[in-house]
Amino acid sequence: MEMERRIHHPRLSSVLTALGAVWAAVAAVLFLSAHRMEPLVVGEGVTSIRRLSEWHTPLAGTPGDTDVYVLDSGVEGAKVLITFGTHPNEVASHVAGTLMVENAVCREGMLMVIVHTNASGFTHGDPQEAYPTRFEIERPDGTRRWFRFGSRYTNPVHQWPDPTLHINPAGQVLAGIDSRNLNRCYPGRPHGFLTEQVAWAVCELIRQEDVDLFIDIHEAAPEYPTVNVMIAHERAMELASEALIDLEMGIPGFEINLEPSPLNLRGLTHREVGDSTDAMAVLMETANPSQGRLKGRTTEEQVVEGRDSAYTQAYQHQIEIQARGTGDEASRRILWALPYDSASGTYPLRFRVARHLAGIESLLNALTYHTDRGIAVEGIPDHGDLITQGIGAFLAPPPED
Amino acid sequence: MKSTWLLWMTTICLAALITGISAAQETEATTETVATDETESPPDTLMVVIPDEMVFAAPALVTTVGRADGTIVHVICRRAGIDSELIEEVQREDLDGIGTLVVAMGGSTKGLGAAGVDADTEVERGEEVLAMASVADVPILGVHVGGTPRRGELSDEFCEVVAEAADALIVKAGGNEDGFFTEIAERRDIPLIEVGTNAEAIEALADLFGVAEDQ
CATH class of the missing domain: 3.40.50 (Rossmann fold)
Structure with missing residues (x-):
């Protein structure tokens, strides 16, 4: 009986098939559009743009290759490399990197900036997270700049299949998926997985260019204990301490902690770059609710405004139990990073970017004042200005397609 | 056939209802506010007077x-x-x-x-x-x-x-x-x-x- 009915509706079948084809075509176009990188306007401080593959030629022509923006003062001084976008779902990182490239000018020493360190990770999202593929930031004149919301991992289209277990280049055994997690693949392998080769290229850059200070910019969930921190290799602890004290003295109410890089947590920049190169290595983290496990639906507003009702409620609950006084319950923390904006109980992107840029500036100053190799960088957007004026005020007009 | 359509319609209605409730909760919760941020000044400090005889020595x-x-x-x-x-x-x-x-x-x-x-x-x-x-x-x-x-x-x-x-x-x-x-x-x-x-x-x-x- 059913079969007879289907035979009697050939036109409907054709229409449904056509609709399916259109849907598939639209999906394919949307899917492929994820490979289009967000626009970046090169600022006046950028003296050259090199490719990461210049330090590891097998990367050339692969999805792992990426731009290295060089801000060379031409004046002898310290060399600093800052990597943003190691994890493309930690959006304050590559937005901060964009602001550096578009605004900073180096007056002494040399600054090198990689905005999309895991370029492949920007071309897809994390499965089952329903992340938006992009988000926008409005400039004061009403024009808008868009940014990619990517994945923590290299795109499996570019590196597949995952091993069952990943023995990373530092010898630690991790889950197979971590073979695509750039910050578990340091110090890299010259002939390893694509992600390991990216890590290798970054280390080669540091070694060949005699980089003095390496800074890696990240975000984490607000409930993660290692958040609002600098994590420093033992050779960078004093420098980071100086920077941290200066930060807290310079910006009223600014709280940031310093953690030592664990010896037994391998494959991360703060450990491996410090061990395998002569550079001092520091990693910084801000709190990002769109990464957290308490979050609700990930919307563009959540990403940019850092607003999530679950985190607001978690914070209120924490305040309540702490108000009850001392005791086991009061000593338990739900959130390690309290909302940055007290008025709304949110973690706006502009606060997170401002924290990162202030941290970078403080580290650069500490390098200058407390070592014999200095660097002078002007034009980094000020912490207070970013919070009051917003990120858009420091972004260049959107480039024409 | 009718029962299949009915099932689809029920599912869609339910999904719409759940989405609506979720959105309403979102709106309600976002109107709430909480305390303290990093732009505020640190709390007033309490300086306790140290006895004169208590001087710690270097190194x-x-x-x-x-x-x-x-x-x-x-x-x-x-x-x-x-x-x-x-x-x-x-x-x-x-x-x-x-x-x-x-x-x-x-x-x-x-x-x-x-x-x-x-x-x-x-x-x-x-x-x-x-x-x-x-x-x-x-x-x-x-x-x-x-x-x-x-x-x-x-x-x-x-x-x-x-x-x-x-x-x-x-x-x-x-x-x-x-x-x-x-x-x-x-x-x-x-x-x-x-x-x-x-x-x-x-x-x-x-x-x-x-x-x-x-x-």
């Missing part, structure tokens, strides 16, 4: 119980003009010729991991170091600069061990909001200096060590 040996903030406290000491050295694993002979043992309080999971010890082992080690200082008649100054993130289950045990043995405490206000250090200081009748910022911690240390202001 200072800086160490930690909990493997946190040792380098920061060392840098603070240095900025205060105090001759100091940082040693994480203090041995008895390290205390020879030392004027004061400055102990950074608070726990760091990464620090413990870096040292390859667990919390219980660290508490035992801390108690031994504090006992050695006491036997050697070296005054102990406990310093807590980590604020709220250096409090909680992991940190409190370390803080308690130090605060119960110290001759004086310097504590950032954010780490003493629940009066944890105040209670111990009052019970033990030891001075507690509560500071708002690291700049004030530097001042407090300089005062305690009698370092001339022009240094």
Whole structure:
């Protein structure tokens, strides 16, 4: 009986098939559009743009290759490399990197900036997270700049299949998926997985260019204990301490902690770059609710405004139990990073970017004042200005397609 | 066929209903507000008067119980003009010729991991170091600069061990909001200096060590 009915509706079948084809075509176009990188306007401080593959030629022509923006003062001084976008779902990182490239000018020493360190990770999202593929930031004149919301991992289209277990280049055994997690693949392998080769290229850059200070910019969930921190290799602890004290003295109410890089947590920049190169290595983290496990639906507003009702409620609950006084319950923390904006109980992107840029500036100053190799960088957007004026005020007009 | 369509329509309606309720909850919750942010000034600080006879002597040996903030406290000491050295694993002979043992309080999971010890082992080690200082008649100054993130289950045990043995405490206000250090200081009748910022911690240390202001 059913079969007879289907035979009697050939036109409907054709229409449904056509609709399916259109849907598939639209999906394919949307899917492929994820490979289009967000626009970046090169600022006046950028003296050259090199490719990461210049330090590891097998990367050339692969999805792992990426731009290295060089801000060379031409004046002898310290060399600093800052990597943003190691994890493309930690959006304050590559937005901060964009602001550096578009605004900073180096007056002494040399600054090198990689905005999309895991370029492949920007071309897809994390499965089952329903992340938006992009988000926008409005400039004061009403024009808008868009940014990619990517994945923590290299795109499996570019590196597949995952091993069952990943023995990373530092010898630690991790889950197979971590073979695509750039910050578990340091110090890299010259002939390893694509992600390991990216890590290798970054280390080669540091070694060949005699980089003095390496800074890696990240975000984490607000409930993660290692958040609002600098994590420093033992050779960078004093420098980071100086920077941290200066930060807290310079910006009223600014709280940031310093953690030592664990010896037994391998494959991360703060450990491996410090061990395998002569550079001092520091990693910084801000709190990002769109990464957290308490979050609700990930919307563009959540990403940019850092607003999530679950985190607001978690914070209120924490305040309540702490108000009850001392005791086991009061000593338990739900959130390690309290909302940055007290008025709304949110973690706006502009606060997170401002924290990162202030941290970078403080580290650069500490390098200058407390070592014999200095660097002078002007034009980094000020912490207070970013919070009051917003990120858009420091972004260049959107480039024409 | 009709039942299939009915099933589809019911599913769609249910999905729409759930989405609507979820969106309504979202809107409701986002109107709520909470307290404190980093643009606000730090809380007013409470400066406790230190007895004139209580002057800590240099050189200072800086160490930690909990493997946190040792380098920061060392840098603070240095900025205060105090001759100091940082040693994480203090041995008895390290205390020879030392004027004061400055102990950074608070726990760091990464620090413990870096040292390859667990919390219980660290508490035992801390108690031994504090006992050695006491036997050697070296005054102990406990310093807590980590604020709220250096409090909680992991940190409190370390803080308690130090605060119960110290001759004086310097504590950032954010780490003493629940009066944890105040209670111990009052019970033990030891001075507690509560500071708002690291700049004030530097001042407090300089005062305690009698370092001339022009240094």
